[in-house]
Amino acid sequence: MSHDHHGPAKGLKRWLFTTNHKDIGTLYLILSLVMFFVAGTMALVIRVELFEPSKVLVSPQFFNQMTTMHGLIMVFGVVMPAMAGLANWLIPLMIGAPDMALPRLNNWSFWLLPFAFSLLASTLFMQGGGPDFGWTFYAPLSTTYGPKSTDFFIFSVHMMGISSILAALNIVVTIFNMRAPEMTWSKLPIFVWSWLVTAFLLLGVMPVLAGCVTMMLMDRHFHTSFFNAAGGGDPVLFQHIFWFFGHPEVYILILPGFGVISEIIPTFSRKKLFGFHAMVYATVAIAFLAFIVWMHHMFTTGAPLGAQLFFMYSTMLVAVPTGVKIFNWVATMYRGSITLETPMLFAIGFLIFFTIGGFSGLMLAIVPADYQYRGSYFVVAHFHYVLIAGSLFSIMAAVYYWLPKWSGKMYSECLGKWHFWLTMIGMNVTFFPLHFVGLAGMPRRIPDYALQFTDFNQLATIGAFIFGFSQLLFLYNVMVTAMRKGQDNLPDKVWDGAHGLEWTIPSAAPYHTFETPPHVE
Amino acid sequence: MSLPPMNMPRGVTPISHDIYNLHMITLYICCAIGVAVFAVLFYTLIKHRRSQGAKAASFHGNTLVEIIWTTIPILILVALAIPATIVLSRIHNTDKSKLNIKITGYQWKWGYEYLDQGIKFLSNLSTPQAQIDGVEKKDLHFLQEVDHPMVVPINQKIRLLVTSDDVIHDWWVPELGLKQDAIPGYINENWIYVTKPGTYRGQCGELCGAQHGFMPIVVKAVTADQFKQWVKAHQPKKQGASV
Numbered sequence: 001m002s003h004d005h006h007g008p009a010k011g012l013k014r015w016l017f018t019t020n021h022k023d024i025g026t027l028y029l030i031l032s033l034v035m036f037f038v039a040g041t042m043a044l045v046i047r048v049e050l051f052e053p054s055k056v057l058v059s060p061q062f063f064n065q066m067t068t069m070h071g072l073i074m075v076f077g078v079v080m081p082a083m084a085g086l087a088n089w090l091i092p093l094m095i096g097a098p099d100m101a102l103p104r105l106n107n108w109s110f111w112l113l114p115f116a117f118s119l120l121a122s123t124l125f126m127q128g129g130g131p132d133f134g135w136t137f138y139a140p141l142s143t144t145y146g147p148k149s150t151d152f153f154i155f156s157v158h159m160m161g162i163s164s165i166l167a168a169l170n171i172v173v174t175i176f177n178m179r180a181p182e183m184t185w186s187k188l189p190i191f192v193w194s195w196l197v198t199a200f201l202l203l204g205v206m207p208v209l210a211g212c213v214t215m216m217l218m219d220r221h222f223h224t225s226f227f228n229a230a231g232g233g234d235p236v237l238f239q240h241i242f243w244f245f246g247h248p249e250v251y252i253l254i255l256p257g258f259g260v261i262s263e264i265i266p267t268f269s270r271k272k273l274f275g276f277h278a279m280v281y282a283t284v285a286i287a288f289l290a291f292i293v294w295m296h297h298m299f300t301t302g303a304p305l306g307a308q309l310f311f312m313y314s315t316m317l318v319a320v321p322t323g324v325k326i327f328n329w330v331a332t333m334y335r336g337s338i339t340l341e342t343p344m345l346f347a348i349g350f351l352i353f354f355t356i357g358g359f360s361g362l363m364l365a366i367v368p369a370d371y372q373y374r375g376s377y378f379v380v381a382h383f384h385y386v387l388i389a390g391s392l393f394s395i396m397a398a399v400y401y402w403l404p405k406w407s408g409k410m411y412s413e414c415l416g417k418w419h420f421w422l423t424m425i426g427m428n429v430t431f432f433p434l435h436f437v438g439l440a441g442m443p444r445r446i447p448d449y450a451l452q453f454t455d456f457n458q459l460a461t462i463g464a465f466i467f468g469f470s471q472l473l474f475l476y477n478v479m480v481t482a483m484r485k486g487q488d489n490l491p492d493k494v495w496d497g498a499h500g501l502e503w504t505i506p507s508a509a510p511y512h513t514f515e516t517p518p519h520v521e
Numbered sequence: 522m523s524l525p526p527m528n529m530p531r532g533v534t535p536i537s538h539d540i541y542n543l544h545m546i547t548l549y550i551c552c553a554i555g556v557a558v559f560a561v562l563f564y565t566l567i568k569h570r571r572s573q574g575a576k577a578a579s580f581h582g583n584t585l586v587e588i589i590w591t592t593i594p595i596l597i598l599v600a601l602a603i604p605a606t607i608v609l610s611r612i613h614n615t616d617k618s619k620l621n622i623k624i625t626g627y628q629w630k631w632g633y634e635y636l637d638q639g640i641k642f643l644s645n646l647s648t649p650q651a652q653i654d655g656v657e658k659k660d661l662h663f664l665q666e667v668d669h670p671m672v673v674p675i676n677q678k679i680r681l682l683v684t685s686d687d688v689i690h691d692w693w694v695p696e697l698g699l700k701q702d703a704i705p706g707y708i709n710e711n712w713i714y715v716t717k718p719g720t721y722r723g724q725c726g727e728l729c730g731a732q733h734g735f736m737p738i739v740v741k742a743v744t745a746d747q748f749k750q751w752v753k754a755h756q757p758k759k760q761g762a763s764v
């Protein structure tokens with residue numbers, strides 16, 4: 001082995017055995033992109049079936065498998081890997097580290113995922129079909145009544161969980177130990193801060209999910225009765241355990257996105273982030289609150305008044321730090337010098353529509369009203385607003401924003417703008433009407449519906465196709481930019497308003513960076 | 522062309538009216554905050570673009586402003602929490618009910634048992650399969666009609682005891698402002714007080730398997746006299762001396 005400067009290995013081995021944070025980040029992002037189209041296709045199957053009140057395309061059984069898989073893959077296969085990819089690519093660059101703290105563990109935490117998702121996808125072809133109990137897999141529907149393939153689903157979730165825990169502890173250790181000497185906590189970029197908080201959330205709740213599915217496995221095969229009322233168990237216990245994981249999980253999906261938006265808005269406003277410390281405090285406050293609001297998913301389970309009140313108040317409190325973040329972003333733009341490149345467009349889309357999702361979230365926090373919203377399409381509209389306009393927009397913004405740094409080539413701004421406008425219009429045409437059908441009384445997860453819901457559902461289906469097919473523009477734009485030969489001679493600082501260590505290295509970023517610690521401004 | 526329903530129904534029980542009011546208050550507050558925030562956002566998007574010659578200011582913090590926009594939301598939330606708490610405590614008060622109905626969820630139908638009258642029946646979807654398959658023309662209450670509706674008298678407090686026989690279901694009738702999970706091993710209590718005669722329709726609200734979308738709920742509210750007659754007609758005939 002020579003110790004001179006060497007680039008990546010050639011061929012497949014480079015990707016299989018890589019310990020390089022940039023390669024692993026790229027792998028995560030590619031996996032996420034592939035899974036995005038897989039889960040998106042499932043969403044279109046769902047929307048086709050819902051185009052008319054009666055049967056259109058698929059049986060109710062298959063419809064339930066589609067909703068379940070769409071949810072699971074979008075959460076675990078699209079948003080989480082994309083955020084992990086951003087973390088891998090950017091955290092070492094932002095803190096001036098040569099790589100992640102645990103590079104070989106990093107390799108494993110990625111390579112678990114393709115196998116986990118192959119396993120999950122294979123269930124669709126098994127006898128009895130794939131998981132059909134919704135992504136929340138409530139017992140006893142998933143334990144006593146689940147199809148045979150449920151065991152594969154459980155194993156798949158175990159693998160994803162291990163992957164997430166390893167990635168999270170890697171990120172925590174990296175941020176704690178690998179910072180450049182002058183990189184103090186108050187200089188730490190806001191994206192790194194939000195990922196640090198997210199990683200702690202992951203470490204807190206992923207083991208809970210693992211415990212939850214393990215208990216399921218034991219109920220199914222080892223004659224325990226954790227969730228089986230007939231054996232002295234408790235189906236509501238399942239919901240408590242699941243949502244103790246599930247609620248922090250949905251903040252895991254959004255907090256890194258907050259970090260991304262907090263990097264992008266100052267860049268294109270050419271003004272420092274307003275209230276940096278308040279932003280960090282707000283992130284930590286949201287993370288803390290994430291742990292004490294899980295029962296708001298279970299208001300109709302017959303909980304006692306005191307418990308409902310506690311969870312109503314704590315859930316309403318989440319609006320305060322989240323509001324502070326929104327106000328701070330607007331204040332960052334205020335009296336700036338704004339330009340509207342594609343990343344900024346997505347960031348503004350995030351601001352507006354994530355806020356709308358936040359409003360419906362506040363409405364859902366009011367327990368008596370939640371009785372009418374819960375389990376209806378109003379909830380579906382709510383979480384698609386916060387997950388698409390929140391997580392997905394922030395991921396897309398991040399890809400457009402850092403792709404020139406990663407690849408050394410500029411994406412097509414014209415295609416990017418088309419992609420933004422079609423995505424935004426498609427998303428709103430799809431999900432805004434769903435607020436109305438939900439309020440009018442349409443439950444979630446039904447393949448056929450009463451006649452009065454027809455018009456809005458047809459509108460939503462049209463919107464979904466606009467939304468879905470406009471993602472091909474994103475695919476094309478990213479692929480062409482990443483794959484084409486040559487370099488665009490971009491400056492180190494691709495965007496004139498950008499700040500941070502990642503803009504001090506060449507574009508494209510060399511295979512090895514910061515082998516000597518940089519000087520921090 | 523008339524618009525399809527777009528909002529939560531105001532409903533026919535005092536609780537459903539309370540819920541509707543809470544919903545509208547929250548919605549208006551959200552709209553007001555939204556208008557304010559988006560107005561500032563669009564103002565800055567129009568005024569402070571570089572192409573308009575905007576130069577970036579250098580401020581990046583203002584303690585007073587930050588305290589204000591942390592405090593005001595808290596006050597708004599407190600103002601919202603008070604009526605919500607009052608309504609919630611009313612929902613939890615099932616005392617003084619005159620009639621007890623036990624509702625059981627099954628895959629995939631509802632069972633109703635009038636505990637004081639000894640009436641028991643199952644309530645199945647009555648929409649023909651041909652309509653679901655899209656072969657026949659659909660009638661007005663497609664997928665929201667049953668063979669035996671639950672019949673309740675108006676102007677009486679009725680206690681509902683909700684449970685399940687297999688998986689978790691959820692008994693949801695929007696116009697009664699009531700959604701209650703039916704969980705095996707649990708008996709959840711709730712109550713209704715219907716003020717208007719009529720037929721109210723709902724559906725199972727918790728994924729319970731393949732036919733989850735096909736177990737509707739129909740509640741027929743009738744006057745006290747009509748209810749008496751209904752009870753008489755449906756009560757099991759007295760048998761001889763039971764052993």
